[in-house]
Structures are given as C-alpha cells and as structure tokens.
Amino acid sequence: MEPAQQLRTRTTPIPGLLLFELPVHGDDRGWFKENWHRKKMADLGLPDFGPVQNNISFNAARGTTRGIHAEPWDKFISLASGRIFGAWVDLREGPTFGTLFCAELTAKDAIYVPRGVGNAFQTLEDDTAYTYLVNDHWSAEAQKDYTFLNLADEEVAVPWPISLDKAVVSPQDRSHQGLSEVEPMKRRRTLVLGADGQLGNALRTSFAGDQTVEFAGREQFDITSEASYAATDWRKYSTIINAAAFTAVDAAETADGRAAAWRINATAVAVLARTAVEHSLTLVHISSDYVFDGTADVHREDEDPSPLGVYGQSKAAGDVAVATVPRHYIVRTSWVVGEGRNFVRTMAALAARGVSPSVVDDQWGRLTFATDIAAGIRHVLETKAPYGTYNLSNSGERQSWADIAREVYRLCGADPGLVQTVSTSEYFRPGTAPRPQSSVLDLSGIRASGFDPPAAAQRLADYVAALKP
Known part of the structure; x- marks a missing residue:
C-alpha cells in the first residue's frame, strides 16, 4: 500500500516566501486535493493572512509569461491544471532586496507570496490554469501601489526555460524597468x-x-x-x-x-x-x-x-x-x-x-x-x-x-x-x-x-x- 501523503512546507531564500507540497489523491477518475487548509497550513508556518478574493488565471499556450509584479497584498497560489516555472524576486526594502527564487510548480505545489515580493510565471504546458487567494480586493486604485521589475533584467537574471523572445509576453511586461531603477516597496x-x-x-x-x-x-x-x-x-x-x-x-x-x-x-x-x-x-x-x-x-x-x-x-x-x-x-x-x-x-x-x-x-x-x-x-x-x-x-x-x-x-x-x-x-x-x-x-x-x-x-x-x- 502506498504511504499516505503528507502536507509539507519549506522556506526559501526570500523571507516569508513559503513553498508547499500538497497531498494529491487520484485514481482513474482524476484527482482531489485540499488546496488551502487554514489550520493545517498555519501549523506549518503559513500566516493567517485572511484571504478575501479568489482569482483564476487561464493560459492557453505554452510559454505564456506574466510578471514580474509585486503587489500590495499577500497571495496564496496553486495550480488547477498544467505546469509552470515560477520566479520570485524580493522587491521590498531591506537587505534581501533583489533576491531571486525559482521553482517548477504542478498541481501538487502551492506557494505563499508575501506583499512586496515580485511574482512571475511561465507556463510549460498548454491549457495551464492557476488559482490564487489574496487578502485585499483588487481595484484600479490599488494597482497604483504595485512595484514592477522587467522580466529580462540582467542583474536578477531569471533562467527562463523558454527564452523570452519565443514566449508570449504582454507589451506592458516587456517595458518594465530594471532592478537598479526599481523603488523598493516600503514596509507597511x-x-x-x-x-x-x-x-x-x-x-x-x-x-x-x-x-x-x-x-x-x-x-x-x-x-x-x-x-x-x-x-x-x-x-x-x-x-x-x-x-x-x-x-x-x-x-x-x-x-x-x-x-x-x-x-x-x-x-x-x-x-x-x-x-x-x-x-x-x-x-x-x-x-x-x-x-x-x-x-x-x-x-x-x-x-x-x-x-x-x-x-x-x-x-x-x-x-x-x-x-x-x-x-x-x-x-x-x-x-x-x-x-x-x-x-x-x-x-x-x-x-x-x-x-x-x-x-x-x-x-x-x-x-x-x-x-x-x-x-x-x-x-x-x-x-x-x-x-x-x-x-x-x-x-x-x-x-x-x-x-x-x-x-x-x-x-x-x-x-x-x-x-x-x-x-x-x-x-x-x-x-x-x-x-x-x-x-x-x-x-x-x-x-x-x-x-x-x-x-x-x-x-x-x-x-x-x-x-x-
């Protein structure tokens, strides 16, 4: 008999950025997972961050790349389908400003991204969807508090699996400033x-x-x-x-x-x-x-x-x-x-x-x-x-x-x-x-x-x- 899967977490070089491995239970019908479990995850170090909004991002084509966006709220992200390469850059003021962490995520993975940490994804399969909880409501006014970093910044040097010249990237994401020009997001x-x-x-x-x-x-x-x-x-x-x-x-x-x-x-x-x-x-x-x-x-x-x-x-x-x-x-x-x-x-x-x-x-x-x-x-x-x-x-x-x-x-x-x-x-x-x-x-x-x-x-x-x- 296969041993029961366990919820696990591990820290990263970016303070507060937590990577989770989720138990996924599957058979010939498909699979099931507890995507977010407040108590179990709090016991493993996830802050009780109080999510108020749930969003889903669907990406039809392999190579779709989004980011790098640091948002003025915390978010908890996991995959519903497909596979992605994720890159996170600390854009908060402090000694870890500019620190990079990368990981590949599938349906068994989730990550908690604290406010001010830049977030970017590149899809590695067609029809990839990821879902995320946030603890503040999105608004046009709130978007003014975002901090952005260019996907191709040479100082951070994200090792994209699919080169950006072959990726699907929005004009806005190609135009963001480099790390030397980024004003760090101030602490609350x-x-x-x-x-x-x-x-x-x-x-x-x-x-x-x-x-x-x-x-x-x-x-x-x-x-x-x-x-x-x-x-x-x-x-x-x-x-x-x-x-x-x-x-x-x-x-x-x-x-x-x-x-x-x-x-x-x-x-x-x-x-x-x-x-x-x-x-x-x-x-x-x-x-x-x-x-x-x-x-x-x-x-x-x-x-x-x-x-x-x-x-x-x-x-x-x-x-x-x-x-x-x-x-x-x-x-x-x-x-x-x-x-x-x-x-x-x-x-x-x-x-x-x-x-x-x-x-x-x-x-x-x-x-x-x-x-x-x-x-x-x-x-x-x-x-x-x-x-x-x-x-x-x-x-x-x-x-x-x-x-x-x-x-x-x-x-x-x-x-x-x-x-x-x-x-x-x-x-x-x-x-x-x-x-x-x-x-x-x-x-x-x-x-x-x-x-x-x-x-x-x-x-x-x-x-x-x-x-x-």
Whole structure:
C-alpha cells in the first residue's frame, strides 16, 4: 500500500516566501486535493493572512509569461491544471532586496507570496490554469501601489526555460524597468493613535527615527469619528497602537463622563477591533488595573474582569472587543507616570513648597513609567511575541501611594515625615470612582516573552532627578 501523503512546507531564500507540497489523491477518475487548509497550513508556518478574493488565471499556450509584479497584498497560489516555472524576486526594502527564487510548480505545489515580493510565471504546458487567494480586493486604485521589475533584467537574471523572445509576453511586461531603477516597496506602517498623551509621547521617543511609524493625535485621527476611519488607507498599515483613552476616573462617574468613557474606551475600541479584523492588522491596546476589583493580592492576565466603577467597566468592555482580533496585544498597566500631570509630579511640587499632604495608605501597587510601557510594546512587536494579554508595570516590591509620596519627598530633599496617611474611605468623597485596593500585576507573562521591566524604585529616582531645576 502506498504511504499516505503528507502536507509539507519549506522556506526559501526570500523571507516569508513559503513553498508547499500538497497531498494529491487520484485514481482513474482524476484527482482531489485540499488546496488551502487554514489550520493545517498555519501549523506549518503559513500566516493567517485572511484571504478575501479568489482569482483564476487561464493560459492557453505554452510559454505564456506574466510578471514580474509585486503587489500590495499577500497571495496564496496553486495550480488547477498544467505546469509552470515560477520566479520570485524580493522587491521590498531591506537587505534581501533583489533576491531571486525559482521553482517548477504542478498541481501538487502551492506557494505563499508575501506583499512586496515580485511574482512571475511561465507556463510549460498548454491549457495551464492557476488559482490564487489574496487578502485585499483588487481595484484600479490599488494597482497604483504595485512595484514592477522587467522580466529580462540582467542583474536578477531569471533562467527562463523558454527564452523570452519565443514566449508570449504582454507589451506592458516587456517595458518594465530594471532592478537598479526599481523603488523598493516600503514596509507597511504602524499607526499610533492617541499620540499626544503620556504614553503617546513615550512612544514617539521609543520609535524616534523609525520612518515606518506614524503618530496621530486626536486632531489627526479621532477614534470616535467615522470620518477618520473612512479617510485612512488601511492597506498601508500592518499595526495599530491605540494609546487613546478616557482616563478621568472620577469624571467617568458623572452623566457626561459616563457617556464619554463608554464612547472612547468601549464603542470606539470596538470599531478599531473591527477595522483590524477587516484589514488583517495587529492591534495593540492599553488596558488598566481598574478592570479588576482589587480583591486579589496579585492580578494575573487570565483573571476574569471585575471592575468597580464606570472607567474600569468601559476599559473591560474595550478589552473584550480587542480580544476578538486574531492578532492582538492587550498591554495592561497600573499607576502610569509619564510626561504631563501625574502623581509623582504633584508630590514633587508639594515637597518643594514644604506642604504636608494626606495620601492614601491602603491601596497597593507598582508604578509604571510610560517609557517602559513603550519599550514593552516595541519588544512584543519586534520579537513577534505570542498574541494575547500582557501585564506590564515596573518591577519591585508593592507600595502604597503614601509609600511613594514619602520616597518622592526623600528624593527631593524634603522630610518624608511631612506625608500624612489617610484611608481610602476617609480621603475620597462620595461620588468619586471606587479604586481597586490591590493593583499589583503579575509580570511572569511579559518576562517569559523576554522583557524584564526595570525596578520602579530606580525609575522613580531617575524621574525625580530629571524634574529638579
């Protein structure tokens, strides 16, 4: 008995270009194959590229030659009949620009061609048909983003089995430019939303000099506005980092604030999630310790949400929406400190004036400096960490707000004894947002990804030192 055929794949010299050998089952009636199997192929390294259109190209004569076209989408190609010689050239910006890979394909073969890799075929038999899935809809507008290379380029030197002077080639394909004149296809970009806040400014610093990252404040992209989505060409992007949020936790308990919190933190985030799914984007979203009620001493990523107030409820709803995106990172933080108004700056200003503040001593957590959130986000994206939720705060022993206030006073050269302690119930007036008692986040997940958050104590010392005139 003939052994069962196995689906196989192999890599090529062009990053992301994957060649598949498909099991073909045949008898005297013909043959059958699973042309595309999402799960089996994903297990072998095929990206979950989300095809939206299926095309068939029929070629009547042997020697028909098409290409070399680099398209602004990914495609998965296989043969329905006949035999072809395929040539692929990396036309993306980067160190492998100009790399050539060639292979002969029959009905038992398929190939995944990532965006920006030039694609060309020459039929070796009459009546050859190949089929391909693509993850964006073709349009005349999209064709403007193609990159072309001449079939006869001498630098790449494709070894065509049938010489081009005897092949069937369109006038357009004969007229394309050579490799030295090709402008490499640029990588897809990352769009940072909410780029004018504490985290947004930290992300600007972290990605400084990276031309593939764009930053948009509310004036450039309002996440609650349909017009912002409609005006954006999502084909140009691979990733959204959402740093936009309604964070006024006490204002969220008012009638106007409640509506704003849900509009920004939940409804708009659901639209972002739908956009990410529709365009096969990676979505990075910032979550909060406020999605928990604080009864657990330490909060794990897999803990069920149990928010106490409107802000936490709206953030938890946004998290649920983001979790539906196949490529998502939910980065959960606590007690954020960055540029602009924050607790540490307030305490430093009071210390400079010799004020004796009353500070809560029965809420526990760790500070999270915006620079380290930005570094963590960059880490999971660049290392392609497994998608999912990651807790991210600075490391070290848990502290109360009063502990931190005393340390700020000490670092400022003021008397830590000036800080008076008060309970949560005594400090907050009725109508303000309830706070989780414990905001301590378990960091084992982000550490397992290879990112070890710096100690909060050292970050606090550096931050306060930078505030001094």
